[in-house]
Amino acid sequence: MTTIELDKSYVAPTYGRFPVEIVKGKGSLLWDANGREYIDLGSGIGVNSMGLCDEQWIAAVTEQLGLYQHTSNLYYTAPCAQLAEKLCKRTGMKNVFFSNSGAEANECAIKAARKYAADHKGREYTTILTLNNSFHGRTLTTLAATGQAAFHEHFLPLTEGFVHIEPTKEALEQAVKENKVAAILFEIVRGEGGVLPLEPEFVQAMVQIAGEQDILLVCDEVQTGNGRTGKLYSYMHYGFTPDIVSTAKGLAGGLPIGATLLGEKVEAVFAPGLNGSTFGGNPVAAAAANHILDRLDEQLLQEVQEKSQYVFETLKGAKGVTDVTGLGLMIGVKTVKPAKEVVAACIEKGVLPLTAKDKVRLLPALNIPMETLKKAIEILKTVCGEGL
Ligand SMILES: *Cc1c(COP(=O)(O)O)cnc(C)c1O
Helix, strand or coil: CCHHHHHHHHCCCCCCCCCCCEEEEEECEEEECCCCEEEECCHHHHCCCCCECCHHHHHHHHHHHCCCCCCCCCCCCHHHHHHHHHHHHHHCCCEEEEECCHHHHHHHHHHHHHHHHHHHCCCCCCEEEEEECCCCCCCHHHHHHCECHHHHCCCCCCCCCEEEECCCHHHHHHHHHHCCEEEEEECCEECCCCCEECCHHHHHHHHHHHHHHCCEEEEECCCCCCCCCCCCCHHHHCCCCCCEEEECHHHHCCCCCEEEEECHHHCCCCCCCCCCCCCCCCHHHHHHHHHHHHHCCHHHHHHHHHHHHHHHHHHCCCCCEEEEEEECCEEEEEECCCHHHHHHHHHHCCEECEEECCEEEECCCCCCCHHHHHHHHHHHHHHHHCCC
């Protein structure tokens, strides 16, 4: 059987895959089983921060693989400790819990928020506010947090205590009056929900209300984090510091990792036994993440912003494009034609974008060469306007 036939026979059918079998990658280029070349505008959903098979990244990973691949959390290991230090020094957070995915990073954030509220405000302060069109993961608790009813169907009952609101000051004020609120969990740019950035006025209101009522601000940086938006973390565009930051996807540049960064208020909520993960802080993933963070310097972040500007300028007002949203290299393109049709036509022409709800979504590698990006965006632009 071919790979596609094997997959269809034996892999649980939870994904709608494109009819492409990837066999090789280099930088922002991918090759399929028929030898066709593609420009990658998805980077494995914002995971391969430095593209595919980056030589320095491979060297960092293989160096650690040659020492030890795993130890369990019963012992101290340098990659994990150094990664925690790097994350804290660059964000002002106090300590870090490591896991393996975005959903787990959010689970830990939710546990930390619930415990803080119980310890400091009272056991009845259990509600976590989240936003409509948010996405926080696929576990039963992070699904409950996710503000999209379509994801909840079939799996009820979910974890209690989540209230979804529109990101407006009025909705927030009302929800805070009506519930005993422990925390607000939010994405600065709702990715899966359609690449929707928050209005600065809403963020301001959220920061103020949270400050007045000792409500924790929990920023889900799973997709927006690690340089994706042109700053190390997307909240840095808005001039405030959350109490908890969860991140994953691009942090290790292609190996599974999750991290929950705990700020001053919550630095002491956990004690031995209160959370854990067998693979959390795995030395190979941590070595990869240390390498990625070292690469995310001011120059690279500046380049992300420049590439972003190029994409916005090229696609805004283009034929067949009705809106361009997002931040940095996390970009949503609203098209006249259905997004799925646009993506299918792009694939035919050797470009691999993503979708988010009714939009075409672009999450290229942060180091995609400008020339490669230009080539791909020109193709996307042509496809958007073709036949209209
Ligand atoms: C992808 C994503 C998650 C879930 O991450 P997994 O690693 O798939 O568990 C959570 N939050 C946001 C904002 C995401 O984009």
